[in-house]
Amino acid sequence: MALSTSDFQALRDYIRRICGMSIPDGKEYLIEQRLGPIARKHGCADLSEFRNRMLGYDSFQLRDEVIDAITTRETCFFRDEHPFEALRELVLPRLTACAPTGQGGVDSEEKTVSVWCVASASGQEPYSLAMLIDEFAGSRHQGAGLNAFSILATDISNEAIRRARRGIYRRAEIERGLSAERIEAYVSRCDESYQICPRLRGHVEFRRCNLAEPFVTLGRFDLVLCRNVLIYFDPPMQRSVIEQIDLMLNPGGYLLLGAAESLYGVPVTLESLRHRDTILYRKPVAAT
Known part of the structure; x- marks a missing residue:
């Protein structure tokens, strides 16, 4: 799913607000890759529609799914030793x-x-x-x-x-x-x-x-x-x-x-x- 500049700005502002994660300029692909599957799952035609649902009445229901998708969980036992x-x-x-x-x-x-x-x-x-x-x-x-x-x-x-x-x-x-x-x-x-x-x-x-x-x-x-x-x-x-x-x-x-x-x-x-x-x-x- 393609991501417009305005949608990217709105989505990354929303992500920072709900979990503190900062997504720098040029990372549009990160939002496309991680939120695109959720948008399709909920029947959104594109990320612009998904943005409107996230910022609207569906925000609470989608919040945990967005957090699970966008946060990085790279880890291992005794990491770095x-x-x-x-x-x-x-x-x-x-x-x-x-x-x-x-x-x-x-x-x-x-x-x-x-x-x-x-x-x-x-x-x-x-x-x-x-x-x-x-x-x-x-x-x-x-x-x-x-x-x-x-x-x-x-x-x-x-x-x-x-x-x-x-x-x-x-x-x-x-x-x-x-x-x-x-x-x-x-x-x-x-x-x-x-x-x-x-x-x-x-x-x-x-x-x-x-x-x-x-x-x-x-x-x-x-x-x-x-x-x-x-x-x-x-x-x-x-x-x-x-x-x-x-x-x-x-x-x-x-x-x-x-x-x-x-x-x-x-x-x-x-x-x-x-x-x-x-x-x-x-x-x-x-x-x-």
């Missing part, structure tokens, strides 16, 4: 220094380490994190276990959330990022597919979250993974997201962005630090 090395070697030891053992008899003074995966897509990132935490706890023989952590994973796509909760993946998805040892420990066959074990699935809470709307009420966190999210937003939207995350991070908490993302130009309280190939951001602890 080196950020997870930084988490294992630097962040987890620091965050678990005062965390409970997860083995009962926890002192009331001890706290749960709260983690948020901001755009979890089909769930590979939060499940990777749960595996990492479980392995980290096992290697220490004592101290914080998986039960000492709460893991919240959010996404704007309802379909992505449903799939992540099921934790069922194709063989190619499982083998992309998971070692044979991790597959044996955390994955089981499910008909012709593979499923994450119940223990990990039960430990990750999946919820819908639209970053284009206020989200500070989600809570306070010790670790936030917001990887490969900001690249889809324009500067004002990036600033809004980071400023809210800054408010939500506990003192001493960490923020991890994607390799192509930074906090440049955003006035926040976070300090940057490097661990090998990974840049992290940490919220200072107030002096006592």
